[in-house]
Amino acid sequence: MLIGIDWGGTKIEGIALTPDGRELSRLRAETPRHDYEGCLATIASLVEGMEAEAGTRGTVGVGIPGSLEPRSRLGKGASSTWLLGRPVEADLRRALGREVRVENDADCLAASEAVDGAGAGYRVVFAVILGSGAGAGIAIGGRAHHGPNNSAGEWGHNPLPMPDLAEIPGSPCYCGRHGCLETWVSGRAFQADYARHAPPEMAAAATTAPAVIARLRAGDRLAGLVWHRYVDRVARGLSLVVNALDPDIFVMGGGMSNVDELYRDLPPALARYTFSTVFETPILRAAHGDSSGVRGAAWLWRDG
Template sequence: MRIGIDLGGTKTEVIALSDQGESLFRHRVATPRDDYPQTLAAIVGLVEQAEAATGQRGSVGVGIPGTLSSLTRRVKNANSTWLNGQPLDADLQRLLGREVRIANDANCLAVSEAVDGAAAGQQTVFAVIIGTGCGAGVALNGQAHAGGNGNGGEWGHNPLPWMDEDELRYRAEVPCYCGHAGCIETFISGTGFATDYQRLSGIALSGAEIMQRQQQQDPLAELALSRYEIRLAKSLAHVVNILDPDMIVLGGGMSNVERLYQTVPALVKNWVFGGEFTTPIRQAVHGDSSGVRGAAWLWPL
């Protein structure tokens, strides 16, 4: 049995999977924000609940909104800032009495979809989270690729490529929380989509509300969406020119915009070196379950 934990900013979820990928137990609790000891206690409690409910002992994998430094073995780059600087794997291994594997949550998405999701059986998978923020992960042969610095897949904090004049103005107006300007995240996250619509219209709306207006033929909503599609295509073309994955999988709230799967592949060709692009772009099969499932699959068969 494999146990996966998805440690999020607002909720922490556990899943227990059989060797065949069947869900045996699933539960979530509120994340104890800004409290590291209680966060540890919540994870341990969820593992204990899963094992009590199934009567089995499992391997444990944990997805986090950050990564483990290969130098210090402490968490870095987590937007759940109370985790940063903490020896999370060592503490969990001590409390649970077994080895624990930890990976970035976007890498867990990539693993989940590579094992038994939209990209099942593909060798190189690039998985994108386009929600409140923007992240990505890489799975190679069904396993997470973190890299020597733990930054594998940190796509959202690279600059948007091939900026036009308006994007250069946007870059100056909307700095990224990471301290840099022009990050892909500020353009193609759900937050970036809403910010661009507000720049065009002067009206602050959620992504879902903007899409409702687009379906009602609102020209500014249509313009915001078409600009979003171009920016997503440029950002993915950059990845294709470097990694050339076998499949690209989209997760997060913006992945539910069905039109992206028709428009973006054709647009990507405009920026791919040589002008050829046949890589499938698919929506994550497991939706918001991909992260916790991928954490469980950090222990391969």
């Protein structure tokens, strides 16, 4: 049995898979935000719950919203700042009483979708998470690609390309820079952009990204403007990926990937910004939906 844990900023999800990818059980809990020890305890209880249900012990892979520093193995680049500087692997090993494999959540998404999801059959898969943060992972030939600095896919911490004057310098990012893509294209950034411009009573009624999307669909003009600006920013961000890597497919994950209008509006927006005269790259929603990260985490032990 292969257990995957998706240690997200708002929820922690666990899945138990058979070696051929069949789902045995699934559990989820709210993330104890800013409580690192609480997160470890939540993960231990999810693993315990799934093992009790299956009556067997599993391997455990964990996807984190950040990465591990290649030399020290301490958490870095995590929007869940309570992971920063923590020896995540060692602490999980202690909490779970076994070896644990830890990967960036977007790398888990990329590998999962490349193996048997939307990216199956494509050689270079660029997976994007537009959720409470924003990140990306690259899978080449079905495996997560890292590079010598463990920096592949740190797309969210590039500055927003082609900013207009109102977009400079941008908001501070937890990474210490200003105006990182993550501060523009996360679901939270989308909601915040709406809230900044809406009259107080409308802002108070649209405190989540899905609530703003509901307004968009109801014909709210401000929601329409904010949506098109959001899509334009995602497009500018991905245009530099096309110009640098030109992946065979983009696979979208995270809460904002559930918005159907993204697949209608993003390709033409991207075509305006890429260097090539054509833009024919498929942009697809993660086939395993919100489960891609957790499946990819389980598969960190797929080869034993």
